[in-house]
Amino acid sequence: MENRISPFLVSSLCIGIAVLYIPILVLIGYSFNASALVSVWGGFSTSWYSELLHNDQILDAAWLSLKIGVVVSTGSVILGTLAAISLVRFKMFRGRLLLTGMVNAPLVMPEIITGITQLLLFVSMLHVIGWPHRGFTTIAIAHIAFCSAYVTVTVQSRLASADRSLEEAAMDLGSGPVRAFIDTTLPGIAPALASSWLLSFTLSLDDLVISSFVSGPGASTLPMVIFSKVKLGVSPDINALASLMICLVGACVLLAGYLMRRAERQRVLDAQMAER
Amino acid sequence: MTTTVLDDSAVPARPRGQWLKRRAKWLIILPPLLFLLVFFLIPFGFALTISFADTAVRVPPFTDILSVSPDWHIHLTLNLGNFKYLFSDEVYGLSYLYSLKTAFFSTLICLAIGYPMAYGIARTSKSTQSILLLIIILPFWTSFLLRVYALEGIIRETGLLNTALLWLGVIDHPLQIMRTTFAVYLGIIYSYLPFMVLPLFATLEKLDHSLLEAAADLGSPPWRAFLDVTLPLSIPGIIAGSMLVFIPAIGEFVIPTLLGGPDNLMIGRVLWDEFFGNRDWPVASAVAIAFLVLLVGPIAIYQHYNTKQLEA
Numbered sequence: 001m002e003n004r005i006s007p008f009l010v011s012s013l014c015i016g017i018a019v020l021y022i023p024i025l026v027l028i029g030y031s032f033n034a035s036a037l038v039s040v041w042g043g044f045s046t047s048w049y050s051e052l053l054h055n056d057q058i059l060d061a062a063w064l065s066l067k068i069g070v071v072v073s074t075g076s077v078i079l080g081t082l083a084a085i086s087l088v089r090f091k092m093f094r095g096r097l098l099l100t101g102m103v104n105a106p107l108v109m110p111e112i113i114t115g116i117t118q119l120l121l122f123v124s125m126l127h128v129i130g131w132p133h134r135g136f137t138t139i140a141i142a143h144i145a146f147c148s149a150y151v152t153v154t155v156q157s158r159l160a161s162a163d164r165s166l167e168e169a170a171m172d173l174g175s176g177p178v179r180a181f182i183d184t185t186l187p188g189i190a191p192a193l194a195s196s197w198l199l200s201f202t203l204s205l206d207d208l209v210i211s212s213f214v215s216g217p218g219a220s221t222l223p224m225v226i227f228s229k230v231k232l233g234v235s236p237d238i239n240a241l242a243s244l245m246i247c248l249v250g251a252c253v254l255l256a257g258y259l260m261r262r263a264e265r266q267r268v269l270d271a272q273m274a275e276r
Numbered sequence: 277m278t279t280t281v282l283d284d285s286a287v288p289a290r291p292r293g294q295w296l297k298r299r300a301k302w303l304i305i306l307p308p309l310l311f312l313l314v315f316f317l318i319p320f321g322f323a324l325t326i327s328f329a330d331t332a333v334r335v336p337p338f339t340d341i342l343s344v345s346p347d348w349h350i351h352l353t354l355n356l357g358n359f360k361y362l363f364s365d366e367v368y369g370l371s372y373l374y375s376l377k378t379a380f381f382s383t384l385i386c387l388a389i390g391y392p393m394a395y396g397i398a399r400t401s402k403s404t405q406s407i408l409l410l411i412i413i414l415p416f417w418t419s420f421l422l423r424v425y426a427l428e429g430i431i432r433e434t435g436l437l438n439t440a441l442l443w444l445g446v447i448d449h450p451l452q453i454m455r456t457t458f459a460v461y462l463g464i465i466y467s468y469l470p471f472m473v474l475p476l477f478a479t480l481e482k483l484d485h486s487l488l489e490a491a492a493d494l495g496s497p498p499w500r501a502f503l504d505v506t507l508p509l510s511i512p513g514i515i516a517g518s519m520l521v522f523i524p525a526i527g528e529f530v531i532p533t534l535l536g537g538p539d540n541l542m543i544g545r546v547l548w549d550e551f552f553g554n555r556d557w558p559v560a561s562a563v564a565i566a567f568l569v570l571l572v573g574p575i576a577i578y579q580h581y582n583t584k585q586l587e588a
Contacts, residue, residue, distance in 0.1 A: 009396035083308035110527025117319035206419030
């Protein structure tokens, strides 16, 4: 590894990162502006944050988004992990290619297409079998479909690099395959599961386009409320709300990154111990 | 490998276990397979069917394709009118071409900005790398809506940029950036830059530095070594990153709606308006299907290079 980096690379890196972060930092700064006028700095104030607490529309939407987020991330981790196990452990089965495709496609599919197709499915289902009613259920199902894809990709790489000798040893000692997996491999991939739970939560919390399509009357998630307000113009309470959401998502992502890094370090340490 | 855990090939000595195992395997495979089949793949079939339907004043707002007449004959009514309409009304073709153009140039600019960033990260030490990656990944997970809104705070008429420039005396009156094509490009590049940097980094990180040293030993100047060694070896990353920017950028809805003017009619916006504005579901489905057909190529390219990279 060469440690000398040209000034060109350093400066482009610095400028790129600055471009990514300046708008966010400015937004957070504005959210503490006492003045309702966006161009004037009226002193430091947290009044926009306390105003949020009295806005029922925003509180309802926040509660709905959080509920959906918890259901979605739990469901996605379960389904995504099962898909990852299928793809890593079973080399040959009917439908493997199909599963691979369906796991990778949501990552690149424009949200607007996924949203519209899923809505058409839900509407037809409701028409024929009387379920699901548009709202919480449909948003949760639609989110799980794309979040589980992210979970699968994360868990898949971790599972592929997991050492299977322990699991084989447990089986030799008489454990059933499921027991052996739970006792040996599961703890190893647990950090990946935890971090993909957090990432699914942020994806669900952030989603606007798919939710807008599959949601029904009366069920507005936080991004939907923000979008309708932003279209009307800038309002200082949205600055506060956006700052809160960015901080929550940032905290989730940092925690997820921390968990993965700690697990990676542990893995390297274990490997070194094993070699001794 | 003697005993593989959940494979078909495992432990030949236990016939009962073998049978159980073969069944148990499907308990793991089927839930995600069925879920994604029903809620991700089959919906495309519904969109395809409904794109052949007619609008109707009822719930759901389109006619049935298949109908059973009283004498038990099944009737299939395919209405090609929606697709004909896509070709006859030039707004669809124009908005699609406009989306392609916007996505293409945004991707090029993202590549030009993202490549040196990714290369810079790849050349730092391992510990710096993970911190820098986290810094890039953080906005990757933050919603477009919030980041576009944050960008609006900088570029609007009373935003930070204009305020600063006016204060410095560089300009006399505020620059009009919002509701222009420039703002749409800015929004896409700002939002999608992390999508470009991450796959580029993944390939550049694996680059064998002894090749560059060999090139230097043989007398290549650094720029020559870059063109001959680094650039060709990083092509999978360039393609993966470009597709990750290009494909979603074509269907972008939030950015042209919030930052663009009435001229910035991208296909995502047309689709949204057709659906929520005109409430014409069959035409919206036809737009979505036509759009999807045109995306098959880029998605296939992405999948191809992505699997290649995973295998490497």
